[in-house]
Amino acid sequence: MVGKSVLYVLAIASAGVAQTTTYQAESATLSGVTVGTSVAGFSGTGYIEGFDTSTDSITFTINSTTSQLYDLSIIYNGPYGDKYTYIVLNNAGGSQVSLPATTAWTTVPAGQVLLAAGSNSIQIQNNWGWYLIDAIALSPSAPRAPHRITPTPVTPNANSDASALLAYLASVYGSHILAGQQDPASLAWVTQNIGKTPAVLGVDFMDYTASRTSRGAVSSDVDSALAFAQQGGIVTFCWHWGAPAGLYDTPEHPWYSGFYTDATDFDVAAALADPAGANYTLLMQDIDAIAAQLKKLQSAGVPVIWRPLHEAEGGWFWWGARGPEPAKQLWRVLYERLTNVHGLRNLVWEWNSVAPEWYPGDDVVDLVSADTYAQGDHGPISATYNNLLALTNDTKIIAAAEIGSVMDPAQLQAYQADWVYFCVWSGDFIQGGTWNSVEFLKSVYSSEYVLTLDEIQGWKSGNASSLIRGKAR
CATH class of the missing domain: 3.20.20.80 (Glycosidases)
Known part of the structure; x- marks a missing residue:
């Protein structure tokens, strides 16, 4: 099933506050998956279910005004046990994301994506399958703070x-x-x-x-x-x-x-x-x-x-x-x-x-x-x-x-x-x-x-x- 692609323009909110933008999964391009509505609590007009074959996916099309790094989150429901999904940006490179078992609609961090200026695609691929996807959210990444490590071995009197x-x-x-x-x-x-x-x-x-x-x-x-x-x-x-x-x-x-x-x-x-x-x-x-x-x-x-x-x-x-x-x-x-x-x-x-x-x-x-x-x-x-x-x-x-x-x-x-x-x-x-x-x-x-x-x-x-x-x- 193929749905209508979502097109958004990302921006930084006024007063220097990072804006989080949500993208409904049912409005993305769907491949091998379907829109469901029977599990209550979802946002938008539905959620995506299926994910029972290796080629199943959802593809979000996102326009960005600049090249910038964003934090990505997934809103999902996992009633069938612990699962993994896979995120692919612009058809190259990505991350495996853990989706722990849950019967509630839950937001999980899914790493970061470096959006190019112009049109970008973010694809959720099946991986372990059998989960429900409600939406994704993007917000501009803050600069990494300095690491706070202390390089002292935990072994007492380490040599x-x-x-x-x-x-x-x-x-x-x-x-x-x-x-x-x-x-x-x-x-x-x-x-x-x-x-x-x-x-x-x-x-x-x-x-x-x-x-x-x-x-x-x-x-x-x-x-x-x-x-x-x-x-x-x-x-x-x-x-x-x-x-x-x-x-x-x-x-x-x-x-x-x-x-x-x-x-x-x-x-x-x-x-x-x-x-x-x-x-x-x-x-x-x-x-x-x-x-x-x-x-x-x-x-x-x-x-x-x-x-x-x-x-x-x-x-x-x-x-x-x-x-x-x-x-x-x-x-x-x-x-x-x-x-x-x-x-x-x-x-x-x-x-x-x-x-x-x-x-x-x-x-x-x-x-x-x-x-x-x-x-x-x-x-x-x-x-x-x-x-x-x-x-x-x-x-x-x-x-x-x-x-x-x-x-x-x-x-x-x-x-x-x-x-x-x-x-x-x-x-x-x-x-x-x-x-x-x-x-x-x-x-x-x-x-x-x-x-x-x-x-x-x-x-x-x-x-x-x-x-x-x-x-x-």
Whole structure:
């Protein structure tokens, strides 16, 4: 169904007050969706429903008198559970937006859009589908206030390496972004094919715990991290933590997928509720195994951006399968055991979920981050960035810990999306040509805004600034 496009001219209200303009969804151009009126409380003459196939969308046509950045909001109803939608501006670049379950008409921030002077299109694409859209609203974005971070590690008596790493991240936050790449082989591909080496190497503790090593798994990721640090790079570890017990190990759910919720019957809430139980003991043994590897890095003077329990709020990993409270409890157990039992002082703790109810607390988090995948979209991921900004009231540095498509540096700056580093996932995400073309990657890595390995040399001693001096934001 195609409805009449909405045409508005945006303006700043008198007396310097930003004007919010609302655009009714039923007046936009509709594709595969229909106008509904049965759910009371909507504005205008109706709302849009459907969103049951991947091609369904609403397109708003908006005229702007100037080129300007605007805050975008969506007024929606979500009676069918938690959903996501996708916003595309002018057919290129955009953001995934979370639409939490609700039976009331609710306004949710949807990031920002940089409108060009003249005609613009804002499209809401289906994504997870099954939600109701009443309207969108736009208001001119206020200039970003200075960040209010304090680069003091949450680890008591953090060593000089961890302190230097957090201080360095703080020094570039808002003026540059560090290029990062998951997996040593993929990082080598970037060096060979793009001509520059990422500043950050992402590696994984996946194959260092008993549920995998007992089945023959081996890893050299700690050795790779040590070698990269010797080159002057920064390392970040995630942990695809295979459940310590209860793996199904079937053809549908083999043992090596044991970090997934649907591959195990391990109940994290039950394990944490029984510190004297066998499953709690297995959790501690796995943490101790990772502590032994972290101690090797600490002894070598290597600080680690440490990102365990990643993507907890998604629920697809067992540590998030029982909701936010067990996930937050496990985070604090992990923090206490590594910090107080094992005496690790080289960790920069990075939380990796966006929803406020999942956040474990400022006292145990140094960085906040998100993992986002949008194929072929090189937009700034501004909605997610702004949600992370709000999560800690702009008191923590923000990272794009996993991405599929690299963000366009020009858009990052235009949208004030000050991600401190990005880390592209491995394999086809970096080298397949679909998520990122070689030509685009070369343009990113040559940008003055993007820092590579050669440009961060001396970061630990505070001398890296001389290598990037004069690089304009």
